[in-house]
Amino acid sequence: MLKPVTPDTEKRLRIGQVARRLGVEPYVLRFWEEEFPQLTAARTSKGQRYYTEEHVRVLEQIRHLLYVEKLTIKGARQKLEGAASVRAPLDAIRGELQEIRRLLTENP
Template structure:
């Protein structure tokens, strides 16, 4: 599946199947110059391009999405670098909370709560007998 990103009336395809993008491709897709992308890597620790044997930066889809989010925060919404960093941290915390909640819900589906209550009552009875 391919999504199109419009920039100055040009369309750049963003393929869902591609694993990595080079810095020049990311620059063309996002409209952010390579030196700015390298600067953002130092400022936003969440952007972590893979550097293969050729030492070329290879950005994943996740990195590309983050760069687009940062570009929006800085250029469209008027955030400062520090404000955008805070906003990105907040996004990450919210995402981590959603993931943790999904894990708890998934684990709790398999538990029979009535059985747990019965076991708890039985353990309380044994505890009283031992005291």
């Protein structure tokens, strides 16, 4: 699952910009949002979708799985879920190490 977006600090891309970058139509991105629980675009107060670079990386993975590896939606979803299950413990370890670094730099 992608982390929450902080609109003031992260570069935001609109759906059309991301669609052009990936070489797909915007409706394809909307469809992928429905099919892949890992992907949820943030929205402005007016309901417009926007994506961060992290979202784009996930979309690029989805595009690769579907268009290059020729997986079905179900197969791509399973492969992404498998990658996320491997990545989750690494993210937890990374967070702990960052906390240790912070503690060491605060209290010399």
